[in-house]
Amino acid sequence: MTDPMQYLTPAWRDEAEKRLKSELSPERMNFITSSMSNIYRDCPDGSTRYLFFRFEKGEFAELLLGDGEPPAAEFKITGAYDTFAKISRAELGSQKALMTGKLKLKGNMVKALKLASIADRLNKVLSTIPAAY
């Protein structure tokens, strides 16, 4: 059993990129071209971080981890670090988090509906990374 990695660290990002590349084929991603930023507020050190995903025709293209303002993305999901952590630990569904206002989505909801199942697939891959929060 591998040791858990600290959530949202460069090592965790590298592992996430590896898994996304290997586990999400363009077919599985419905050949989408889109981008999304997760904004993590109230991280354990008090900072705000982002995780930026980009797919080109279903191919995983970019995963960026950083502080402050994220690159422009088609969708921006903002929430507390703890909320994202609960989603990653499968303690909270992302839909429920949105419906209860724990997460805030910025972007075109009509397009987001088309991508909801794809986002679930992506979150599922990330949730398999052994992580400490």
Next chain:
Amino acid sequence: MTTPNDPYYIDFPARIRAIQAAMAKENIDVYLGSRLRTLSWTLDAFCPWRSFVVIPSEGLPTAFTFVIDAARVADDAWLDEDHVFGFAPMGGQDQIELIADFIKDLLPGEKGRVGIESGMSNYLPEGNLTHYEYERYSEALPGCELVNAHTIVDALAVIKDEGTVNRFREASRIVDIGHQAVFDAIKDGGWKGMTETEIAGLAAYAMRKAGSEWEWSFTGGNEIASGYRTGLVGGACTPASRRELQAGDPLMVDIHAMFKLGLGDHSHNYLIAPVTDRQWWHANNFVDIVKLTLETYRAGITPSDLAEQMIGFADERGFSDYMVPGFEHGIGLMGDEWRIGLNDGPFPYWTNPEHVYQAGELLICAMQYACPEENIGFRYENPIVLYEDRCEPLSVFPLSIDEIK
């Protein structure tokens, strides 16, 4: 979406530019439209759910509607899917936060004047911003001044362009098909055992077969009245009931069709045999006053002038007690119903009786005759286009009151 060589083409980008030019004159940075008439007039899509259109100072507008209908609105509208958003009860996606954030992104420093649509209307689905919405948008846009600006759209929508008139013309042609279907069904004893709702339905079926999208009127779709229901005092609204037609009944058939947001609205009247001389007296009165009204409508006249002339005629003939003293209601693309012209009359949000009609205006010539003590009444409605010297009735089903044997 229609193309410029299509008879139903409307230049929606030009409409948006005209709104933006008017916004600039009034120092309005963003227009937040919420009325159904504004949505139809700017989007070319029917928006049955609460919807909004945000018009920036330049560039394309963006529509917002309930998420369950947003993809369909995007499919029908002239805008691409990047300019149609759905709102939903989710973080950041409810109609207040989503639209307020969108407006803030349009305004430098999140500050500016936002035009809204406030007022009142007889027409229930008008869609003015509610008090609650106004308060929430005010809170969500702290750097903005919200100002009532619906006159911008109202003024631009008064004169109808060719594509709009053609849509009304086609909707009226469809209504005439509905009337023919009703006549074919009730003639030669076909009326026996028939109910008002059945007549409403068979007209609807014929009109839908001919391409009508729905029987658009919020007054219950097709309005059918028979017997005493035709003579209800001032009764210009008769959702069909389950009443069964009887020998000797008057029958009022007021049907509605929609074609690309253009609206057909025409009433035809019958007398079911046996018909008494007194019933014919009423019927002839009504046909004569409708004829005279249609001969009188033209640019330059006002609603009060016309009413005065027509009630004078009715008085001479001894039937003024039975005439409802109004001869019109406003009409435009779906959602624009009732008031004519601008909100500039003596009673707020009612038609100005001194409104001077201009060539190119479209209205419903609407007349109601009711004699409750004799259980008889008639209705005439027809979209008419005004010209300098005449009007053009768009429904051409022959004007008469027919006896049904």
